[in-house]
Amino acid sequence: MKITAVAAFTAVATVSGGLAASAQSYEGATIDYVIPFSESGGSAQWANFFAPLIGQALPGAPTVVVRYRPGAGSTEGANWFQGEQDSNDGLLIFGDSGSTKFPYLLGDPRVRYQYQDWTPILASATGGVVYLPPDLGERFDGDMDDLKDEIYLYGSQGATTLDLVPLLAFKMLGLQVDPVFGVEGRGDGRLMFERGEANIDYQTSSAYIANVQPLVDGGLAVPIFTWGALDETGTIVRDPTFPDMPTFKEVCEATEGCETSGTAWDAWKAFFVAGFANQKTIFLPQSAPQEVVDTYIAALNDVVSAEGFQAKAEEVLGAYPQLVGPAAVEATEQATNISDEAKQYVLDWLKEDYGVTME
Structure with missing residues (x-):
């Protein structure tokens, strides 16, 4: 993985791509925002920060509720989301973390999810x-x-x-x-x-x-x-x-x-x-139609470009990039690929120090 390429996406300005809010409306709906962690960690802080903002920005102002599905270092929740790829109504979004990406990168046998099956709509760096x-x-x-x-x-x-x-x-x-x-x-x-x-x-x-x-x-x-x-x-x-x-x-x-x-x-x-340049990402299921994807991207662009957002985000999340739409897709592609040399070094270290193998 080219470090300079990853650095480049962190510098990308938020991309609107000329997307406008569609006729899609979520009035009276409840959207489940699932994260594969408990309610006490950084992912919960991140998800609960974005949940009400997304709800306010989506057409119809739906209620966005954060749901917690912890287990196996986040792989249980990610495996569950993989099974929900036929959800196409926009009522389910999923938030991962580096703890979800790492087992995927290392070939952990518990991993049954495939990032190429998911549609990234927002990527957050952190420290x-x-x-x-x-x-x-x-x-x-x-x-x-x-x-x-x-x-x-x-x-x-x-x-x-x-x-x-x-x-x-x-x-x-x-x-x-x-x-x-x-x-x-x-x-x-x-x-x-x-x-x-x-x-x-x-x-x-x-x-x-x-x-x-x-x-x-x-x-x-x-x-x-x-x-x-x-x-x-x-x-x-x-x-x-x-x-x-x-x-x-x-x-x-x-x-x-x-x-x-x-x-x-x-x-x-x-x-x-x-784990950090694109530490957390919000996804829609792959089956979400383009109208739904466009509606979410337009809403998220409204969120991150709103007056006062940056100050609020820095107070809760820190001073890091929030990438939307095509920039989030590029960030996710970079963060879910790694060089063979780096992967092998870590696999050898995990086996030697902790007896952990990816078999």
């Missing part, structure tokens, strides 16, 4: 923040050298979910991290941290803003770095939502033994792109 409890956070000075002797517990949805990005980053930094697999969402990982059952965690930007910033303000957590963001050249730069925090790349460069070149780095960056 993520790693944080520690105060006793460890106060020892962070820009590198992880003085924190390598600790044993860390981390609540994880699974090694092939979006947690692949932090787990590989922790390995590259030389940290001794024991993941506790099986949590249903990142929100559950955060709750483990709050209860003292985990001493390292990360949350996507929306969940961090809503649920971790209060912990930071209360002296109960210390942020140490972000995953960063991509500029127009594909270079990792500071996250625009958290510009005062160093990136993983900066911390890696400052930490002994961590390299920002070579196979491990290339693999980490590839999955970072797939």
Whole structure:
């Protein structure tokens, strides 16, 4: 996967394509907005932000209700949506995450869904923040050298979910991290941290803003770095939502033994792109007729171009691109393909460190 190509779509302006709202109307209807996660994580924050805005923008002002179908790191909900591809009335939309894309990219046998069967209508980039409890956070000075002797517990949805990005980053930094697999969402990982059952965690930007910033303000957590963001050249730069925090790349460069070149780095960056540059996407079933697709795209263009939207989005989701229509299609194509070299490196690492194989 070409990193520069992914960077290019993050810079694409929202595309309207001259679409106008059609005669399609949803007056009095209820639209199910399904996400394959629990109600406590970043995907829930994202979906609940967009749900009322979509309802207000669609013709007839329908009620859009977020439904939760967690399980197996999001593959259960995605498999369920795959079985709903004959739904053609526009009353069902689905939101994925990097945790849905990663098993697909790695050939996980639990995956029965095919992204080419789904119709992307909106793609959202995001970021993520790693944080520690105060006793460890106060020892962070820009590198992880003085924190390598600790044993860390981390609540994880699974090694092939979006947690692949932090787990590989922790390995590259030389940290001794024991993941506790099986949590249903990142929100559950955060709750483990709050209860003292985990001493390292990360949350996507929306969940961090809503649920971790209060912990930071209360002296109960210390942020140490972000995953960063991509500029127009594909270079990792500071996250625009958290510009005062160093990136993983900066911390890696400052930490002994961590390299920002070579196979491990290339693999980490590839999955970072797939998991964050297009971290969340809204889909219609493939069977949705063009009239329905056009109606949704017109409504979403109205949403993201509305006065005050950017400020509201930054407050809840962070300062990231929201791509509509053709731009969302391009973003999804880029995020659901990966180089053979990066894939093989990660498959070998998963087998060696966690006994996870894609057989």
